[in-house]
Amino acid sequence: MKKLLGLTLGIMTALGGFVDLGQIVFTTQAGALLGYQLMWAIALGTAAIIIYMEMCGRVSVVAKEPVFAVVHTCLGKKLGLAALVASNLLNLITCAAEIGGVAILLHLLTGWPEKPLLVATTLALGTIVFLFRFQWIERTFGFSGLMMIVFAVAALKLHPNWDHVVGGLVPKLSQADAKHTLLYWYFAIGIFSAMLMAYEVHFYSSGAIEEDWTPRDLGENFMVAALGSLLGSLLTVALLVLGAVLFLPRGIFPQILSTAVLSGAFPFAQKGLTVAVAGCLACLSGAAVETALSGGYNVCQFFNLKWGKNLPAKSVPVFTATWLAMFVLAMVIALTGIRPLQLVNISIVFGMVVMPFTYYPILRTASDTNIMGKHANSKFDDVIGVIVLVLITVAALAALPLMALTHSGRP
Amino acid sequence: MLKAIGAFAFGSVLVLCACSSHKTLTRDDLRSDITSAKSLAAETSLFLDYVCQHRATEHYAQAHIEYLAQEIDQSRQELQKSSPAQGDEHVLQILKTQFDALSAELHNIHQLGDETALTTAKQHVERIQRALDKANSSL
Numbered sequence: 001m002k003k004l005l006g007l008t009l010g011i012m013t014a015l016g017g018f019v020d021l022g023q024i025v026f027t028t029q030a031g032a033l034l035g036y037q038l039m040w041a042i043a044l045g046t047a048a049i050i051i052y053m054e055m056c057g058r059v060s061v062v063a064k065e066p067v068f069a070v071v072h073t074c075l076g077k078k079l080g081l082a083a084l085v086a087s088n089l090l091n092l093i094t095c096a097a098e099i100g101g102v103a104i105l106l107h108l109l110t111g112w113p114e115k116p117l118l119v120a121t122t123l124a125l126g127t128i129v130f131l132f133r134f135q136w137i138e139r140t141f142g143f144s145g146l147m148m149i150v151f152a153v154a155a156l157k158l159h160p161n162w163d164h165v166v167g168g169l170v171p172k173l174s175q176a177d178a179k180h181t182l183l184y185w186y187f188a189i190g191i192f193s194a195m196l197m198a199y200e201v202h203f204y205s206s207g208a209i210e211e212d213w214t215p216r217d218l219g220e221n222f223m224v225a226a227l228g229s230l231l232g233s234l235l236t237v238a239l240l241v242l243g244a245v246l247f248l249p250r251g252i253f254p255q256i257l258s259t260a261v262l263s264g265a266f267p268f269a270q271k272g273l274t275v276a277v278a279g280c281l282a283c284l285s286g287a288a289v290e291t292a293l294s295g296g297y298n299v300c301q302f303f304n305l306k307w308g309k310n311l312p313a314k315s316v317p318v319f320t321a322t323w324l325a326m327f328v329l330a331m332v333i334a335l336t337g338i339r340p341l342q343l344v345n346i347s348i349v350f351g352m353v354v355m356p357f358t359y360y361p362i363l364r365t366a367s368d369t370n371i372m373g374k375h376a377n378s379k380f381d382d383v384i385g386v387i388v389l390v391l392i393t394v395a396a397l398a399a400l401p402l403m404a405l406t407h408s409g410r411p
Numbered sequence: 412m413l414k415a416i417g418a419f420a421f422g423s424v425l426v427l428c429a430c431s432s433h434k435t436l437t438r439d440d441l442r443s444d445i446t447s448a449k450s451l452a453a454e455t456s457l458f459l460d461y462v463c464q465h466r467a468t469e470h471y472a473q474a475h476i477e478y479l480a481q482e483i484d485q486s487r488q489e490l491q492k493s494s495p496a497q498g499d500e501h502v503l504q505i506l507k508t509q510f511d512a513l514s515a516e517l518h519n520i521h522q523l524g525d526e527t528a529l530t531t532a533k534q535h536v537e538r539i540q541r542a543l544d545k546a547n548s549s550l
Contacts, residue, residue, distance in 0.1 A: 104474075
């Protein structure tokens, strides 16, 4: 039973991490524009996040070093600080986007005005994080996020073309014209980036320490990372399929969250729509909590300060103040009226740019036998880790030019 | 290393600023705007079908209309700030007119239970889609 409940860390990390506002709209758009062609980007992203999530969990457990302690050690003070500032800015932007998205979903559910809902959402999430122990936070958002399965059922009910789904696992270097080739690569990198958002590994590695994992739990670490990511990946596939089956033939390029949500409820009646909205609500709330807590974890780990959600708030003042500040600032940003999708587009693309500064230190530490002893990476792990890191770096270099050339993916 | 990252970030911001401030619409931009308008019209049509089948909750339907209308108004405002290349003025005018028509159609949908009104709205949206197709093919 303990192992089953432990899975919720992986589920919450993956659902909040890669089935968030950005992924829901971005992947549906990719399906609506390119059909099943980017299935390979999801497969690649899934493999990459499983490899690195397992690695950072292992480093946390064996070396007792969560991600930002490792970043500090590997990159030094100056570059490490730059990575910390960039990561926390992205966490803040993402948190603002998710809170804005939650307010939109609550508006769709209740019809109440959006701005008061935004304030109420922030207060509710802040209260949950303040009152609940870490394990209950992950269980609450992990289990409630499972309502997103309605999207997978909807995708199956709409009878996708399975030959094309499998065909999408093979990347194509070029499309019919230059514009579509650029769009193809922009969405490929966007999907890959959204699946590897750095706050997932910040949260996961800190979660492993919050849960007091020991080297005896390393088997569970792999299982949690793999199963959580596979579930997130399955839902991402469902979103791509829904875009391809429902929107592509009708010439729809979904630009608002409420249209993307409709795809998950399309084959069903009103109850299906309510479950689809509620599932998205759980995932976006989970993502907001992950990013706010990651902000606190990162600062404390970098400066070697005491942290932990299960410790009394007064004994970890910097940690508590930082995640609270993340929520408040995110709410202020969202209240300015900037559209959540605009924010999330920025966070996905700029997230890709700073990603190597999170993943390189993890790989280096996991390979170091002086730190990891018998739990260090095998040669095979290292080779795979380096290949993934090279892909992340190439994608990081291409992300901004592609964003500019495609006007943020406009068809 | 830090300087290189700083230069990269600064360059990126410059690129983004350059992209966001362009005002003259090329043919590609116009095609892209027409695609966006056609997509919004198709979204409206899909939504009307969904409502006609009584599958949308009332709150969802009302809120979705608001978001669609906001998106259309924003696209319309962006067009207002732009000017077309010589010879494409008529296409831009058609586009603006169809955005206005779509916006008006959404603002007119009050009675979600009135199937006749919804069917009429759907016919109007189909007419908008045809006008946009025609504008696109004239480019």
